[in-house]
Amino acid sequence: MRAVVMYAPGDVRVDQTERPTIVEPTDAIIRLAATCICGSDLWPYRGDDEVDHQPMGHEYVGVVEEIGSQVTSLTVGDFVVGTFFSSDNTCEICRAGYQTHCVHRGPGAVPGAQAEYARIPHADGTLVATPGMPDDDLVPSLLAASDVLGTGWFAAVAAEVGPGKTVAVVGDGAVGLLGVLAARQLGAERIIAMSRHADRQALAREFGATDIVEERGDEGVARIKELTGGLGAHSTIEAVGTQESMMQAIRATRAGGHVGYVGVAHDVSLPGEELFFSGVHLHGGPAPVRRFLPDLIQLIWDREIDPGRVFDLTLPLDQAAEGYRAMDERRAIKVLLTV
Amino acid sequence: MRAVVMYAPGDVRVDQTERPTIVEPTDAIIRLAATCICGSDLWPYRGDDEVDHQPMGHEYVGVVEEIGSQVTSLTVGDFVVGTFFSSDNTCEICRAGYQTHCVHRGPGAVPGAQAEYARIPHADGTLVATPGMPDDDLVPSLLAASDVLGTGWFAAVAAEVGPGKTVAVVGDGAVGLLGVLAARQLGAERIIAMSRHADRQALAREFGATDIVEERGDEGVARIKELTGGLGAHSTIEAVGTQESMMQAIRATRAGGHVGYVGVAHDVSLPGEELFFSGVHLHGGPAPVRRFLPDLIQLIWDREIDPGRVFDLTLPLDQAAEGYRAMDERRAIKVLLTV
Numbered sequence: 001m002r003a004v005v006m007y008a009p010g011d012v013r014v015d016q017t018e019r020p021t022i023v024e025p026t027d028a029i030i031r032l033a034a035t036c037i038c039g040s041d042l043w044p045y046r047g048d049d050e051v052d053h054q055p056m057g058h059e060y061v062g063v064v065e066e067i068g069s070q071v072t073s074l075t076v077g078d079f080v081v082g083t084f085f086s087s088d089n090t091c092e093i094c095r096a097g098y099q100t101h102c103v104h105r106g107p108g109a110v111p112g113a114q115a116e117y118a119r120i121p122h123a124d125g126t127l128v129a130t131p132g133m134p135d136d137d138l139v140p141s142l143l144a145a146s147d148v149l150g151t152g153w154f155a156a157v158a159a160e161v162g163p164g165k166t167v168a169v170v171g172d173g174a175v176g177l178l179g180v181l182a183a184r185q186l187g188a189e190r191i192i193a194m195s196r197h198a199d200r201q202a203l204a205r206e207f208g209a210t211d212i213v214e215e216r217g218d219e220g221v222a223r224i225k226e227l228t229g230g231l232g233a234h235s236t237i238e239a240v241g242t243q244e245s246m247m248q249a250i251r252a253t254r255a256g257g258h259v260g261y262v263g264v265a266h267d268v269s270l271p272g273e274e275l276f277f278s279g280v281h282l283h284g285g286p287a288p289v290r291r292f293l294p295d296l297i298q299l300i301w302d303r304e305i306d307p308g309r310v311f312d313l314t315l316p317l318d319q320a321a322e323g324y325r326a327m328d329e330r331r332a333i334k335v336l337l338t339v
Numbered sequence: 340m341r342a343v344v345m346y347a348p349g350d351v352r353v354d355q356t357e358r359p360t361i362v363e364p365t366d367a368i369i370r371l372a373a374t375c376i377c378g379s380d381l382w383p384y385r386g387d388d389e390v391d392h393q394p395m396g397h398e399y400v401g402v403v404e405e406i407g408s409q410v411t412s413l414t415v416g417d418f419v420v421g422t423f424f425s426s427d428n429t430c431e432i433c434r435a436g437y438q439t440h441c442v443h444r445g446p447g448a449v450p451g452a453q454a455e456y457a458r459i460p461h462a463d464g465t466l467v468a469t470p471g472m473p474d475d476d477l478v479p480s481l482l483a484a485s486d487v488l489g490t491g492w493f494a495a496v497a498a499e500v501g502p503g504k505t506v507a508v509v510g511d512g513a514v515g516l517l518g519v520l521a522a523r524q525l526g527a528e529r530i531i532a533m534s535r536h537a538d539r540q541a542l543a544r545e546f547g548a549t550d551i552v553e554e555r556g557d558e559g560v561a562r563i564k565e566l567t568g569g570l571g572a573h574s575t576i577e578a579v580g581t582q583e584s585m586m587q588a589i590r591a592t593r594a595g596g597h598v599g600y601v602g603v604a605h606d607v608s609l610p611g612e613e614l615f616f617s618g619v620h621l622h623g624g625p626a627p628v629r630r631f632l633p634d635l636i637q638l639i640w641d642r643e644i645d646p647g648r649v650f651d652l653t654l655p656l657d658q659a660a661e662g663y664r665a666m667d668e669r670r671a672i673k674v675l676l677t678v
Binding site for chain 2: 092093096097098100101103229230231241243246254255256261264265266267268269270271272273275276277278279280281282283284285286
């Protein structure tokens with residue numbers, strides 16, 4: 001089968017590889033309907049994370065092709081949405097809603113979903129079947145639910161977004177933009193998107209942003225303070241993962257407010273004294289998308305939300321390298337790969 | 340009047356100083372009934388914070404001696420408990436329960452409460468009158484409510500302590516011990532106190548600890564994991580403020596769990612990537628004791644809790660220097676100064 005492999009930073013190829021097979025009786029094999037490139041895939045692409053012949057991709061929707069002998073909740077032919085960490089969804093941590101920390105999860109994200117087929121461990125816990133075969137136009141949104149929507153949603157929940165609240169969103173990538181959408185769905189009164197790109201500003205407004213702040217860093221914080229009577233946002237979504245973005249998020253939030261951070265931290269070190277005196281709540285990490293997936297699938301199925309709008313470039317799997325380049329050069333917010 | 344002044348690290352004296360007077364119409368002057376030495380006073384005492392002829396003390400109970408023209412909720416002769424940061428208790432931040440971050444609070448803690456008299460800004464917002472003149476035996480507990488009880492209580496609330504939960508407490512000073520008491524009051528199922536001092540272990544058990552862990556650092560974390568089926572505590576109270584104690588608290592907590600940290604951070608730097616993948620909630624800072632004060636006073640008044648047990652040494656104000664020495668040398672958990 002064909003699969004995307006990152007040989008080295010900047011070197012993405014589509015290889016012929018072995019089609020995966022059932023290894024554990026709890027596995028399923030799915031035939032991908034669509035997959036995509038994640039903002040986090042850019043870390044190794046840019047040389048910020050190590051990479052050496054790595055099968056890529058951890059966002060996926062597709063059709064169940066084969067199931068292991070212990071899989072009970074799925075049948076061959078089901079259309080499923082999965083999440084980037086496999087989880088049994090039965091352990092104490094999963095039941096508390098933190099499936100990304102499942103005690104039986106694998107050592108890392110589900111690998112190799114930018115491919116024709118993928119093996120999904122803990123299929124019963126990891127995959128959620130849609131109510132039926134989706135119309136083609138729903139596929140991008142279901143694919144978004146697999147990671148970026150679920151991650152933006154978790155960030156909004158972690159930031160305790162709710163009615164009457166002012167929300168600031170740091171980061172205008174797909175996750176930040178879908179954090180805006182989540183904040184709107186969760187009833188936020190005011191949503192301030194921090195972005196200096198016209199196309200992303202437009203999509204942020206479409207998803208529910210009421211204000212745009214173009215300034216960054218301390219200037220951006222000052223603008224958020226201006227817009228909130230000097231106090232700062234009640235809830236801030238951080239969707240970048242750098243030192244600057246984390247400090248921007250913490251400083252933009254009022255004492256007693258909540259920062260939900262989902263940008264994978266890179267070279268971040270939080271100064272204890274400043275954090276202490278900020279009085280904010282901090283919560284985040286790898287989003288337990290599985291917690292939200294049934295509800296998100298339903299919202300998409302009912303056409304109440306359209307998170308697939310974040311895909312502004314669609315390419316066939318064979319052109320994955322061009323997809324990486326387009327995201328790296330910020331020519332695309334997020335690239336969908338058809339399989 | 341007599342007042343405790345720290346001339347330099349290790350050099351504490353009782354000076355004759357000017358008795359304070361009303362400055363703002365919202366001030367009150369109180370005559371101290373009792374005051375005490377805070378664990379945080381040991382930072383400058385040990386040279387870890389700068390200090391130069393600093394009037395000391397920010398924990399106090401006493402009788403209202405004089406009020407400014409705009410003070411409406413108090414009358415001369417009231418017995419009051421106050422908090423270490425003054426707050427108007429009416430601004431948006433105060434109303435959200437974060438009085439330590441009041442938009443009108445002063446530049447630092449209420450200074451100079453280790454004295455015969457003290458000026459309290461924003462008296463209406465900062466002070467809470469007791470239901471009447473307290474019996475003498477209630478005074479230590481009311482004094483504890485002024486800071487250490489309220490701080491331990493906030494830590495427990497920030498750590499989302501509640502029924503069915505396992506709570507770990509890092510730090511066996513007065514705040515940590517009263518965090519144990521708070522956790523018990525808030526219904527925790529299991530309370531693991533981390534302490535290697537027999538006297539503090541005994542008091543922790545008296546306050547409600549169900550388990551004691553003597554190990555510290557990574558070994559302490561391993562013991563907490565052992566006691567919690569490998570998962571870690573649901574809620575961890577951090578009451579020290581060092582790098583080691585913060586990491587111990589974070590690592591002792593399960594994914595999705597809560598760390599409530601109230602030890603004033605000193606040279607703490609939190610590694611972003613580890614924090615991200617820990618999946619914990621982090622909340623803390625200078626405790627908004629004022630939020631809890633009415634309820635805590637009532638619990639003490641009704642003799643349902645006895646937080647004054649943390650005072651294991653009582654000295655007259657004139658012997659403040661000996662009190663500092665006793666706490667510095669860990670001969671005393673907490674020193675009460677009679678005025």
